[in-house]
């Protein structure tokens with residue numbers, strides 16, 4: 001699909017969304033289908049037989065016939081212990097997936113009619129679901145990659161590489177044979193060292209990827225990991241080869257930076273940058289069909305373990321690839 005057809009695809013209209021997910025019962029049905037597509041599975045012991053019961057609030061429970069563990073529709077998922085109706089959550093899923101640009105917690109607060117802290121929790125839980133969904137993504141074939149930085153501009157740091165208060169991240173794009181972008185990975189790293197890039201490479205490149213980047217020394221680590229590596233001369237130098245065309249990478253990078261800077265300008269990027277980047281990555285990698293984003297995201301959240309606010313806030317500022325192994 002050409003880029004303009006991606007931009008002009010109709011997506012899911014608000015009316016269409018309300019037809020599908022406008023009631024608690026419809027949302028519960030959709031969540032149940034996302035969580036247990038082949039029927040109930042006990043989250044403790046994986047047993048499938050159950051008896052039905054209810055808690056004192058009348059909420060439906062599934063009691064495992066083997067271990068007697070009681071599950072509600074939302075327990076052991078990212079929705080666990082929420083006091084909000086599912087319709088609000090689904091509206092948040094709709095707003096965060098169908099809007100053209102990112103939506104910050106403040107805007108989400110206004111649309112959902114909740115307090116800021118609740119909107120922040122919803123936003124970060126949804127981004128956490130996207131982060132876990134994207135964590136295992138690997139690129140292969142022709143891959144262009146670059147070093148990039150977010151934040152810090154307002155603190156008087158130097159521009160470009162190595163400036164203070166900026167959070168470094170890797171952006172990489174898998175291209176088709178004709179140079180069209182397939183999928184992207186955007187992840188924070190502790191710095192552009194050989195060690196950090198080697199760990200990133202092991203985690204995010206499939207064997208024998210054909211890597212194109214500029215001449216930054218740390219990118220040599222992809223060779224040590226067994227990949228072909230071609231250095232592309234930077235702007236003003238000789239023209240890039242068609243295979244290693246960096247134009248798409250630059251376009252995607254500037255879109256992401258503009259979108260993040262425009263949406264989250266009041267926040268420190270460093271604290272939760274892995275989630276902000278994963279959100280951008282999740283959206284980019286699903287840009288071909290906006291209509292399926294709500295059900296896709298629902299599956300991600302239903303399979304995600306609970307993330308109470310304390311845990312959402314306590315997460316290490318960023319999780320560089322070399323620390324995850």
Ligand SMILES: [Zn+2]
Pocket residue numbers: 042043044045046047064065066067068069
């Ligand atoms: Zn069980």
